[in-house]
Amino acid sequence: MAPADLDALLARRRSTKRFSARPLALHALASLVQAVFHADEGRHTYASAHARYPVAASLVVGGVDGLEQGTFGLTGGSLDRLDDEDHRAALAAASLDAPWLAACPALIVLTADLAVENEAFAAQGPAQGERFVAMEAGMIAQSVHLAAEDRSLGTVLIAGIDRVRAHQIPSSVVPSGHELLGIMPIGHPA
Numbered sequence: 001m002a003p004a005d006l007d008a009l010l011a012r013r014r015s016t017k018r019f020s021a022r023p024l025a026l027h028a029l030a031s032l033v034q035a036v037f038h039a040d041e042g043r044h045t046y047a048s049a050h051a052r053y054p055v056a057a058s059l060v061v062g063g064v065d066g067l068e069q070g071t072f073g074l075t076g077g078s079l080d081r082l083d084d085e086d087h088r089a090a091l092a093a094a095s096l097d098a099p100w101l102a103a104c105p106a107l108i109v110l111t112a113d114l115a116v117e118n119e120a121f122a123a124q125g126p127a128q129g130e131r132f133v134a135m136e137a138g139m140i141a142q143s144v145h146l147a148a149e150d151r152s153l154g155t156v157l158i159a160g161i162d163r164v165r166a167h168q169i170p171s172s173v174v175p176s177g178h179e180l181l182g183i184m185p186i187g188h189p190a
């Protein structure tokens with residue numbers, strides 16, 4: 001990609017909060033996931049303090065052509081089926097202001113175990129681990145934004161989360177001990 005192309009992509013990046021009912025094609029979703037979440041010899045497209053990569057990503061699918069509803073792990077950029085349920089409504093209910101997430105074709109879900117990270121970085125001061133987690137999630141979110149923009153798809157980082165409701169979401173989506181950091185819908189802009 002020429003520098004001017006990346007500059008143009010950055011300039012075009014915007015949040016999408018209204019999505020078309022048009023289903024998402026599996027190949028478009030899979031290529032976005034592969035672009036952002038693939039790892040090369042344990043290194044990712046985004047940086048991570050001490051290369052710990054504590055942010056976990058899962059994908060909740062409900063309206064994708066060629067893919068049955070369910071939850072998928074995204075480790076390494078491939079789609080690994082974790083369950084067959086449609087958890088979009090539960091995720092929408094865990095947002096503070098985005099009930100419309102329930103109708104989006106696919107939701108990327110970012111989570112991390114904050115207690116483990118605070119412990120890992122305790123020598124650097126209190127709550128250092130969770131600060132690093134938030135920064136890593138931000139880097140991932142920007143990558144998802146740019147990869148979506150490059151495919152004429154829409155996304156937004158929804159990080160206003162009701163933590164009580166988030167803890168009621170099944171562990172296939174939010175692993176036990178993890179906090180829900182953010183939800184990124186993927187679909188065609190309306």
Ligand SMILES: Cc1cc2nc3c(=O)[nH]c(=O)nc-3n(C[C@H](O)[C@H](O)[C@H](O)COP(=O)(O)O)c2cc1C
Nearest residue numbers: 013014015016017096097098156157158159160161
């Ligand atoms: C950390 C963070 C949290 C956000 N949380 C929400 C949210 O809970 N609900 C929402 O509708 N938008 C959320 N957004 C999206 C912002 O509203 C959006 O980025 C902002 O309005 C600027 O618009 P733009 O992204 O199109 O430039 C969040 C963005 C960031 C970076």
